[in-house]
Amino acid sequence: MANLTTKLGRLQMKNPVMTASGTFGYGTEYSDFMDLSRIGGIIVKGTTLRERQGNQYPRMAETASGMLNAVGLQNKGVNYFIEHIYPTIKDLDTNVIVNVSGSEIDDYVKTAEIINELDKIPGIELNISCPNVKEGGMAFGVSCAAAAKVVSAVRKVYDKELIVKLSPNVTDIAEIAKAVEDAGADSISLINTLLGMAINSKTRKPMLSTITGGLSGPAVKPIALRMVWQVTHAVKVPVVGLGGIMNATDAIEFMLAGATAIQVGTANFIDPAISEKIVEGINDYLDTNNFSSVTEIIGALEI
Amino acid sequence: MKKFILDLQITHKVQLNKQNVLLKLTSKDLLPEILPGQFAEIRVDKSPTTFLRRPISINFVDIAQNELWLLVQIVGEGTKRMAEMNPGDLLNAIIPLGNTFTIPTDKNAKVVLIGGGVGVAPLYMFGEKLNRMGYKCVFLLGARSQSDLLLLNEFEKIGEVYTTTEDGSHGEKGYVTQHSLLYNPDFNYIYTCGPTPMMKAVASYAAKNEIFCEVSLENMMGCGIGACLCCVTDTTEGNLCVCTEGPVFNINKLKWQI
Known part of the structure; x- marks a missing residue:
């Protein structure tokens, strides 16, 4: 049994496996299928200052080795989260991280300020990369100046682990990563979904109500791996890799590329117990290859 | 109700017509309690074209035989592959999902x-x-x-x-x-x-x-357990997941233009 513990910035993690925001609800949806305390962390559904109804149905389309979604950050707002959801998840024996999104910088700041007061939430993941909202979201994540502005504003009011989630829909992701690192991010997660589109030729209509949406699943993995590799070479802060991880082998590849931790997203829909299995799979890999600690494989890519 | 991920084995396959098959499936363990109106999320196979699970209504549960019936209509690649499966084959299912119909209070109701x-x-x-x-x-x-x-x-x-x-x-x-x-x-x-x-x-x-x-309702679903928020329908309480708040809805709750 290898040592699976790792550190992500200020976060102590029992293993590097987390679940990606928007794919794991608030964790409790999955408690029939697995032991939530077996994974390193849960990033709960994107939370905004005020309630959002999200986009109209249809919000998803299956594509080759992946899916498009256009949920549009449906959630009941941060106050509802504190009153009704926080009490049900605060005692989970894992890192419960809240994904925070907004339309304006002030929304991000106020939401982060409120969550900063919650004892059992050791960090937030700042979502500057949601492709499915008309205002804010990805708009903050596609320019260095806007990304830096929102991150430094949140940094001023938030004193726990600040993870910033990047969009792959940019020309140079390393530049954006450097900008958010300089603005005070403790760690960086990537990638959010890739902007995509699906069409029904029979009806000659788009498959999504929003026409375009975010692509996830194994189809995006090579792009995600490449971007994680680029970003880990550009910044000093730890990186959380995600994008199409379906099994332990995929997770290990992200760590070899330089990720300190990983997130499992779309795979949760296909096998709701997959994140726990990935923890076991990483352990088996370490034992088989004579590594005593999972930290030994971070960035261990041989070139 | 507690949900389970189970490997179900096809015991009978009845070709009802060109587009529809009835699959009868059993489990090595006793099937969990399943209510009318609930559905199963079926993993079809590992092919790239049938990536997500398929929500399929539960047609019947034969408790004596420990069998669950699925009526499958071929509408796309996933259901086509299901319809091509044969007795002995395994289907991975998450059951039971969703709510149930309301039983009338009056036994003499029409x-x-x-x-x-x-x-x-x-x-x-x-x-x-x-x-x-x-x-x-x-x-x-x-x-x-x-x-x-x-x-x-x-x-x-x-x-x-x-x-x-x-x-x-x-x-x-x-x-x-x-x-x-x-x-x-x-x-x-x-x-x-x-x-x-x-x-x-x-x-x-x-x-x-x-x-x-x-x-x-039969909306397209991503997860079937209320996590992805893809299958929503517009209701008097806002957008609700068909997979967890439904699939059965009273029409008074839906914002249908009727």
Whole structure:
């Protein structure tokens, strides 16, 4: 049994496996299928200052080795989260991280300020990369100046682990990563979904109500791996890799590329117990290859 | 209700017509309790073109045989692959998912279950339960043509059955909402499942005549357990997940233009 513990910035993690925001609800949806305390962390559904109804149905389309979604950050707002959801998840024996999104910088700041007061939430993941909202979201994540502005504003009011989630829909992701690192991010997660589109030729209509949406699943993995590799070479802060991880082998590849931790997203829909299995799979890999600690494989890519 | 991920084995496959098969599946362990209206999320295979699970209504649970029935209509790659499977093959399922129909409070209530095409699937399980509980059920089943009417013999064992077909090859010609059974609106409870235009027509009839009406929706789903928020429908309480708050909804809760 290898040592699976790792550190992500200020976060102590029992293993590097987390679940990606928007794919794991608030964790409790999955408690029939697995032991939530077996994974390193849960990033709960994107939370905004005020309630959002999200986009109209249809919000998803299956594509080759992946899916498009256009949920549009449906959630009941941060106050509802504190009153009704926080009490049900605060005692989970894992890192419960809240994904925070907004339309304006002030929304991000106020939401982060409120969550900063919650004892059992050791960090937030700042979502500057949601492709499915008309205002804010990805708009903050596609320019260095806007990304830096929102991150430094949140940094001023938030004193726990600040993870910033990047969009792959940019020309140079390393530049954006450097900008958010300089603005005070403790760690960086990537990638959010890739902007995509699906069409029904029979009806000659788009498959999504929003026409375009975010692509996830194994189809995006090579792009995600490449971007994680680029970003880990550009910044000093730890990186959380995600994008199409379906099994332990995929997770290990992200760590070899330089990720300190990983997130499992779309795979949760296909096998709701997959994140726990990935923890076991990483352990088996370490034992088989004579590594005593999972930290030994971070960035261990041989070139 | 606790949900399970189970490998189910196909014991029987009945080809009902070109587009529909009935799969009977068993589990090595005792199947969990499953309520009428609930559904299963089925993992079809590991091919890249059938990536996500498929939500399939549970047609019936034969407790004595420890068997679960799935009525599968071929609509795309996933259901096509399911229909090609044979006895002995395994299907991975998450069960039971979703809510159930509301049982009428009055044992003498006049109940009609209106189904269209493969939408008859959950109505069979609910009708069978109502029949066993002593309710008198009337089934009104519609399809394009005689060969598309599914499980007629099974329905006849548990209630009075009326049919409509679009080409007039069985029962009355036309749509279910045009059937003479509905001329006199004296039903107290209507339950319906089928194509959306049909359910909207039924809902409109129920609303006009102030009859209790529940519909079973069939939105596209990502996860089936309320995590991805993809399958929502617009309700008086905002966007709700069909997989966890449904699939059965009272028409008063839906924001349908009827």
